Amino acid sequence: MNSPLEIVVLAAGQGKRMYSARPKVLHEIAGRPLLAHVIHASRALGPQRIHIVYGHAGEQVRAAFDDQPDLVWHEQRAQLGTGDAVRSALPGIQEGSRVLVLYGDVPLIEAATLSALLDAAGDERLALLTTRLDDPTGYGRIVRDACGAVVSIVEERDANIEQRAIDEINTGILALPAHRLHPWLAALRNDNAQGEYYLTDIIAMAVADDVPVTTAHCTADEVCGINDRVQLAEAERRWQLRQAHRLMRAGVTLRDPARLDVRGELLHGRDAVLDIDVIIEGRVELGDDVTIGPYTILRNCRLGSGTTVASHSVIDGAELGCQCAVGPFARLRPGTRLADGVRIGNFVETKAANVGAGSKINHLSYIGDAEMGAHVNIGAGTITCNYDGANKHRTVIGDDAFIGSDSQLVAPVTIGPGATIGAGSTITRDAPAEVLTLSRTKQRTVAGWLRPEKKETR
Ligand code: UD1
Numbered sequence: 001m002n003s004p005l006e007i008v009v010l011a012a013g014q015g016k017r018m019y020s021a022r023p024k025v026l027h028e029i030a031g032r033p034l035l036a037h038v039i040h041a042s043r044a045l046g047p048q049r050i051h052i053v054y055g056h057a058g059e060q061v062r063a064a065f066d067d068q069p070d071l072v073w074h075e076q077r078a079q080l081g082t083g084d085a086v087r088s089a090l091p092g093i094q095e096g097s098r099v100l101v102l103y104g105d106v107p108l109i110e111a112a113t114l115s116a117l118l119d120a121a122g123d124e125r126l127a128l129l130t131t132r133l134d135d136p137t138g139y140g141r142i143v144r145d146a147c148g149a150v151v152s153i154v155e156e157r158d159a160n161i162e163q164r165a166i167d168e169i170n171t172g173i174l175a176l177p178a179h180r181l182h183p184w185l186a187a188l189r190n191d192n193a194q195g196e197y198y199l200t201d202i203i204a205m206a207v208a209d210d211v212p213v214t215t216a217h218c219t220a221d222e223v224c225g226i227n228d229r230v231q232l233a234e235a236e237r238r239w240q241l242r243q244a245h246r247l248m249r250a251g252v253t254l255r256d257p258a259r260l261d262v263r264g265e266l267l268h269g270r271d272a273v274l275d276i277d278v279i280i281e282g283r284v285e286l287g288d289d290v291t292i293g294p295y296t297i298l299r300n301c302r303l304g305s306g307t308t309v310a311s312h313s314v315i316d317g318a319e320l321g322c323q324c325a326v327g328p329f330a331r332l333r334p335g336t337r338l339a340d341g342v343r344i345g346n347f348v349e350t351k352a353a354n355v356g357a358g359s360k361i362n363h364l365s366y367i368g369d370a371e372m373g374a375h376v377n378i379g380a381g382t383i384t385c386n387y388d389g390a391n392k393h394r395t396v397i398g399d400d401a402f403i404g405s406d407s408q409l410v411a412p413v414t415i416g417p418g419a420t421i422g423a424g425s426t427i428t429r430d431a432p433a434e435v436l437t438l439s440r441t442k443q444r445t446v447a448g449w450l451r452p453e454k455k456e457t458r
């Protein structure tokens, strides 16, 4: 059994190069703040506590996470360096625990990597997460002795020419026993090129105190820091590609893994196929054999097995049964529920509508606040007039009803089962079952009528 784990996330940096009113760690990847990604990876490790060191625009950062009462917040008033930042969290850290230090602006870090780092640290060692970079400029370099043992970390600005040539860099992420951290942080000095208290100086102290220093390694991609919006966009693409690969390995076909955006959670059955430029937001659940056409947005919705969505459709807060066919150019809004085998065609909008099994709304319709039975046919251009300018009203349509094209159903109104509504009707009162109801002026033909002719102009 390892001693309890305390995680310290450094997030006091301002992020000057973002040129933003928003603190850096609140900028988003995959629709979630950078800091949320780090917290997510942290939680997977089952820590005793997660400490967040905040500073710049701290109230905004705290407010963004006020639904997560398990986080412990520590203010670092002036940014005097990473060593000072960890020092601000010390009062909250138990003496007998292990400490893991993470950065709030390194969002792609994975729990498995951190687990390996914690294994390397055990209860008594100092473990550093390092990686190799083709261009290590700007990073602290890992200095090793002839036997390969870590001796120290030297910051770029304090490094000599040989040290600058070292391509193994400090990711900043490290783990160590808390009882070592206390005295070492107290001994930090700021007599370096930046006048900061460097957390990295504790490595040389560990070596001096004969505390073993070990390393764990990861790919450079995983520890890329976000300093500007170019790096933010690059990290977004990396994160998305990672999701895409995970989905494909789990049996989802992606026509192009580089053209998928998951900003939430995608659950799926077998053999789902997603065409290009699909955006997933919130929690989306797909059954078996679901096909999603290109340029489609799916947000907080559930699609039953065998359902297909054709291109340029937006499905938001809707539940679709099995074997439905939707789109192209359909918009299903919150509260839409389609039973099995429903067909929704182009330029159809639905909202708060229950549509019974096998019903069809194939062209140019608005169906809102409606209760529709099974096997109803809604003709092209049908509109439920659900809003009188002040209140919303419901339209109820019975099984097997047939609504002729270009009809307006002025709610509240009920169309009986098996009723037929003649095309072009404005229905303001209930229509009885099984019979034809229509409301249109009789067609007439005017004999001898002549088209007007263009007047001669001089
Ligand atoms: C730090 C490391 C360097 C490593 C690099 C990896 C030190 C001295 N150097 O350098 O070895 O290669 O990270 O990216 O640790 N922060 C605070 N309070 C502070 C200072 C920083 O919370 O007073 C936070 C920042 O918000 C950021 C993280 O700590 O999340 C790292 O700070 P940054 O200034 O980017 O570190 P570097 O100087 O780049």
Ligand code: CA
Pocket: none
């Ligand atoms: Ca710095």
